[in-house]
Amino acid sequence: MSSRRRLLAVSAILFGLTTALPAGTQPQRAADHVVVISLDGFPSWALDDPYLPVPTLRALAARGAVARTMRPVNPTVTWPNHTTLVTGVRPAKHGVLFNGILIREPGVPPRVEPWRDKSEMVRSPTLYDIAFAQGMTTAQVDWVAIQSAPTITWAFPERPDPKGEVAQELVKAGVLSQAELETFHTRNIVWRDHVWTEAAAHIIRQRRPNLMLYHVLTLDSVHHRYGPRTLAGQSTMAALDGHVARILAAIEASGTAARTAVFVVSDHGFRVTKRQIRLNAALAQAGLLTVQDGKIVSSDAYVVPEGGTAIVYVTVPDPSGSILARARKAIEAVEGVATLVEPGGYAAYGLPDPASNNQMGALFVIPRDGYAFTAAVGDEVVVDATEGSLGAHGYVATDPDLGSLFIAAGAGVKPGVTLDVVESVDVAPTIARLLGLPLSGADGRALDGMLVSSSGR
Secondary structure, three states: OOHHHHHHHHHHHHHHHHHHOOOOOOOOOOOOEEEEEEEOOOEHHHHHOOOOOOHHHHHHHHOEEEEEEEEOOOOOOHHHHHHHHHHOOOHHHHOOOEOEEEEOOOOOOOEEEOOOOHHHHOOOOOHHHHHHHOOOOEEEEOOOOOOOOOOOOEEEOOOOOOOOHHHHHHHHOOOOOHHHHHOHHHOOHHHHHHHHHHHHHHHHHHHOOOEEEEEEOHHHHHHHHHOOOOHHHHHHHHHHHHHHHHHHHHHHHHOOHHHEEEEEEOOOOOEEOOEEEOHHHHHHHOOOEEEEOOEEEEEOEEEEEOOOOEEEEEOOOOOOOHHHHHHHHHHHOOOOEEEEEOHHHHHHHOOOOOOOOOOOOOEEEEEOOOEEEOOOOOOOOEEEOOOOOOEEOOOOOOOHHHOEOEEEEEOOEOOOEEEEEEEHHHHHHHHHHHHOOOOOOOOOOOOHHHEOOOOOO
């Protein structure tokens, strides 16, 4: 983004936020700094195992607040839920439904493009927008739906800019070489998590941002490959505990610990996958897709899978509704399909009406237990899950196995608090309360029961 475009974008955001906020309504600040640590794919039920070796997380929970579970939003995938964590609203409002933005063109399958600007994806104000508007500094490491956000002061993105300020500082510090920086996205996820942790620690020590957003990915990859409740998953969670300890040490080294609140969260839990459903194979058998050499070359309808749910799109004009009717008939007959939800039922799942958001499709499909959706096509519509695909998320948010992690401690947070079920939409209002930010229009609420009141109670 050019300097001029960045200035214009920032000006527009500041104008929109400041004109929407009534004078004299800014809350009292309880913390000067908030660090949000997101451990992708860390299920809340994991903490029920007393022999899971995560001493840092357990100590943090003991000196602050921990929830029995945090309910994510639909669809229970990474980008929609991370966007909810920083907006306090569901996808029906913020508009992010995929790990990227869905590109729709007539007669061909929709495709998800991740590397698009935040301004194209996120339809609601974020915590970092509001913090920036209030004169605070913001930072992100491997956060999502945030590319080219003009209200982020310092960034080390999922795909870092080799010439970026933070990136070059890490090279000078010996964290990685310039050659490794140039090919960063091709390296294994365990090493990238290590570098992202070093980047976050560096920013905290050197920059002391008021709001820090940090995200690591290895556990999600492990759970997808080997499934949840496995030795591989337990080992990864233990390793992530070390990453959290590294961030806490950086906060101490920065001299800001007494005025910092730390949130450790996740975006979703996981379920074991036994069978995979290829709905696009069913559409091909119904004559709604054309497949050549294993690739879809044209389509009248197409299914975008989200793991534990899927969304059906009609990709050509369908004034009579006949194509949708054929797609519905083909999908209803498939083994493992439990429920087809029409647009009139989307609000109950926190999903947008396709009339107002073309990211959403004509049907929302929910599977039976043990099944997950995949985009693959082939002769068989339903196949056994194999190694590499033994775990999935994306299931409806009320599924207990999809519950997310929630721990908070530090400035403004009461010690020794155990909460029952909190909602992911509650995270942003709670952070806003701690930082004294005037967040309005959230679907969630500040978790007052875990916060120290202005009178110190």
